[in-house]
Amino acid sequence: MSCLAAEQIAGDADRGRELFRSLGCVACHSVDGQGGGYAPDLAKRIGRDQTPTGMAAGMWNRGPVMWSLITKRRLVLPEPDQQQMADLYAYFYSARYFDKPGDAQRGRKIFYWKRCADCHRLPAAGASPAAWPAQWPPLPDAVALIERMWNHAGPMREAMARKRIAWPELSAQEAADLHALLRAPPESGPPAGELPLASGQPGDRLFELRGCRNCHSGPRSLRGRFSGRTIADFSVAMWNSAPEMARRASLNYGEMRQLAGLLWQQQIPEVAGKAARGRELFASKGCADCHTRTLTGAPRLAAHRLQAFVLMAALFRYGPNMHKKLAAAGKPWPRLNGNDLLDLAAHLNRNALSGR
Ligand code: HEC
Numbered sequence: 529m530s531c532l533a534a535e536q537i538a539g540d541a542d543r544g545r546e547l548f549r550s551l552g553c554v555a556c557h558s559v560d561g562q563g564g565g566y567a568p569d570l571a572k573r574i575g576r577d578q579t580p581t582g583m584a585a586g587m588w589n590r591g592p593v594m595w596s597l598i599t600k601r602r603l604v605l606p607e608p609d610q611q612q613m614a615d616l617y618a619y620f621y622s623a624r625y626f627d628k629p630g631d632a633q634r635g636r637k638i639f640y641w642k643r644c645a646d647c648h649r650l651p652a653a654g655a656s657p658a659a660w661p662a663q664w665p666p667l668p669d670a671v672a673l674i675e676r677m678w679n680h681a682g683p684m685r686e687a688m689a690r691k692r693i694a695w696p697e698l699s700a701q702e703a704a705d706l707h708a709l710l711r712a713p714p715e716s717g718p719p720a721g722e723l724p725l726a727s728g729q730p731g732d733r734l735f736e737l738r739g740c741r742n743c744h745s746g747p748r749s750l751r752g753r754f755s756g757r758t759i760a761d762f763s764v765a766m767w768n769s770a771p772e773m774a775r776r777a778s779l780n781y782g783e784m785r786q787l788a789g790l791l792w793q794q795q796i797p798e799v800a801g802k803a804a805r806g807r808e809l810f811a812s813k814g815c816a817d818c819h820t821r822t823l824t825g826a827p828r829l830a831a832h833r834l835q836a837f838v839l840m841a842a843l844f845r846y847g848p849n850m851h852k853k854l855a856a857a858g859k860p861w862p863r864l865n866g867n868d869l870l871d872l873a874a875h876l877n878r879n880a881l882s883g884r
Pocket residue numbers: 551552553554555556557566567568570573583585586587589590591593594597598599601603606608616
């Protein structure tokens with residue numbers, strides 16, 4: 529049992545994109561090549577298999593270098609709270625949705641290759657927004673395109689059966705390319721390659737309300753099936769399986785985002801830490817030296833203080849001071865990986881339960 533993973537905070541990538549600028553991370557870091565060049569590209573670091581705990585460990589280990597650079601460049605130390613760290617994580621992760629940003633030229637090829645052109649008229653290349661066929665209204669992102677297709681899947685399937693066209697399964701990249709082709713007017717929506725992530729919280733209720741749970745429970749449960757998938761992957765998977773989902777509810781764009789966001793959130797592995805190993809680490813990494821003695825000024829640690837987003841927020845706030853105390857004592861900064869953090873939390877959790 530680990531409360532570290534149990535109550536993960538849901539992040540919002542739209543807010544995260546704003547925060548990346550307003551908190552000043554952009555002065556040093558870039559995301560997918562855009563931004564400062566003084567620090568690692570966070571979208572590249574926070575790859576598809578990176579959990580929040582992994583990001584927290586990375587930030588712990590590299591913190592001292594980061595804080596000294598912030599001081600050296602006379603920048604204000606940002607003080608994000610835990611919700612803001614969750615939003616930033618969602619943003620870094622979402623920036624990696626597509627291997628390549630959507631490309632209208634590739635989209636045009638796919639439109640013919642997947643035989644969309646057998647039934648749909650393509651906007652002329654370079655057509656002005658006014659000349660755009662009414663069929664292709666503004667589509668903020670690839671999920672919006674899939675949402676449209678999902679809601680028309682019934683008539684589409686019948687039309688395809690008549691023309692003997694196989695159900696056009698898509699990859700997330702193909703959906704992004706089709707979106708780049710079909711979004712109109714071209715200026716609308718967030719930059720290609722970025723996809724906003726809805727908060728995962730209401731998704732759970734929607735999963736119930738829209739009847740998904742009727743079919744997806746027991747052996748057909750979607751939990752534990754996926755790893756390293758993106759929001760776009762999930763919406764595309766829904767499209768690809770639409771013919772098998774006979775009684776599927778219509779969804780609006782927000783709902784599609786939320787459901788895909790829920791599935792995304794659920795795939796973040798919830799590994800339980802090992803309390804016994806955590807206890808050894810608490811001593812061997814030196815945490816006990818300060819955090820069990822109130823005289824050192826170090827607060828008593830509770831497990832939830834090591835929850836990934838809480839810890840990342842705390843690192844900005846308290847890390848530099850903790851670093852100073854360690855340096856004054858002539859001790860090196862302890863290095864921790866993601867498993868260490870989970871084990872330490874499990875140990876602190878057990879202490880709390882046993883009343884110590
Ligand atoms: C003054 C420059 C600067 C600012 C501002 C800054 N960082 Fe950093 N950050 C760095 C440097 C430099 C490193 C890498 C240190 C190293 O490689 O040892 C780093 C490392 C990180 C890492 C660890 C990456 C890894 O490789 O695991 C994370 C996560 C991170 N920063 C997040 C943030 C966030 C979020 C913000 C804004 C709230 C921010 N940083 C603001 C300079 C900065």
